[in-house]
Amino acid sequence: MTDLAQRIQDELIQALERDQLILPTLPEVALRIREAAENPDIGINELAREISNDTALSARLIKVVNSPLLRSRQEITDLNMAVNRLGVVYTANLATGLAMAQLFQATTDIIDRRMREVWARSTEVAGISHVLCRHYTDLKSDQAMLAGLVHLIGVLPILSYAEENSQLLEDATALDLIIERIHPVIGDRILEAWDFPQPLRHVPSQHIDFNRNPDRVDYADIVQVAMLQSVAGTEHPHAMLDWTQISSFARLGLNPASDEEEEDLSAEMEAAMQLLN
Template sequence: MTDLAERIQDELIQAIERDQLVLPTLPEVALRIREAAEDPDVSIGELARVISTDTALSARLIKVVNSPLLRSRQEITDLQMAVNRLGVVYTANLATGLAMAQLFQATTDIIDQRMRAVWARSTEVAGISHVLCKHYTRLKSDQATLAGLVHLIGVLPILSYAEENSELLQDSVTLDLIIERIHPLIGDRILAAWEFPQPLRRIPSEHLDFQRQPESVDYADIVQVAMLQSIAGTEHPFAQLDWSQIPSFARLGLNPASDQEEEDLSAEMEAAMALLG
């Protein structure tokens, strides 16, 4: 590790420990949606009215509900029908995830490209997570989708820091090293600050623990397998691991040595990724 990488990593870790690191906040519309959804007495109409304040988000929700992933016999033509079809909790989780796209933007071209690349990776893993959850577990696919969308959230403050520090902008190798080392720690902090559900709060760190042993399959397992499947066939170091020795595949009931299962679901996974991206 270079002196520059070590120094900046230490600065960021100290800022985290002192609560001095500026963490991203959820977009305003996502905060209002989550607040409304937490009200046990909220009606479908009230939640739809909150979401309707963001026209682009409303349109995307209707598009998702009418997609092959969720489509019912009746075409959904308005937001209230969409919320009624999905239910309050599912709608809130999906809307939160879709609204997060607003966070992955920057003012400099270099960092903006990186932000968009991180969001693209996140939506890819989220799409695969949705399909894996639906077909191989009894967990909630909306939670799995959201887990996939936030698994790299800790990269955001590091890229924002780099945007303010020209030495990092000019040294992509050092920046990548810092991101790899500390984004899981920062990600866990962000999800705790956002008061995410407990099963999702440690997704940024837990999805990288390849020998973890939970009592039963969980969302970190789903995201871990989805992340690995997304890099299959690449030069990524994780793609070179012996996946047969990674317990999360067995907990999902998947054989990592067989491509057939993934091929069977590939069209559905691609549809999910396209919708979220």
């Protein structure tokens, strides 16, 4: 590791430990929707009214509900119908995911490009996670999708730091090393600050722990398998691992040595990946 990368990494870790690292906050609209959804007495009309305060988000929700993945026989034409179709919790999770796209923007071209790349990877993994969850687990597909969206959330503060540090901005290798080493721990801290559900809070760190062996399948397993499938056939280091030794596949009931399951679900996965784009 270069001296620059080591120094910056140490600075970021110290700032995190002292609660001095500026963490991203959920967009206001997402906070309001999640707060509303936590009210046990919330109704379809009330939640739809809260979402309707953001016209762009409302339009995207309706578009998503009419997508091939979620479409029913009846076309959804308004927000009340969309919320009724999805349910309160699913709607809140989906709205959170859609709103998160606002976070992945920057003022410098280099960092903006990187942030968009991270968002693209996150939506791809989220889409695959959604489909894997539906077909191979009893867990909630909306939660799995959200888990996929936030598995790289710890990269954001590092890129924001780089935007203010010209040395790091000009050293792509050092920046990549820092991201690889510390984004998981920062990601966990962000999800804790956002008060995310406990089953999702450690997805950023656990999805890259290839030796973990929980008693039953969980969201980190789903994201781990989705992430690995997203890099299959590339030169990514994780694509070079012996997947038959990674137990998350077995917990999902998948055979990593066979492509049949993925081929059968490829169209559905493609549709899921378009949900958040």
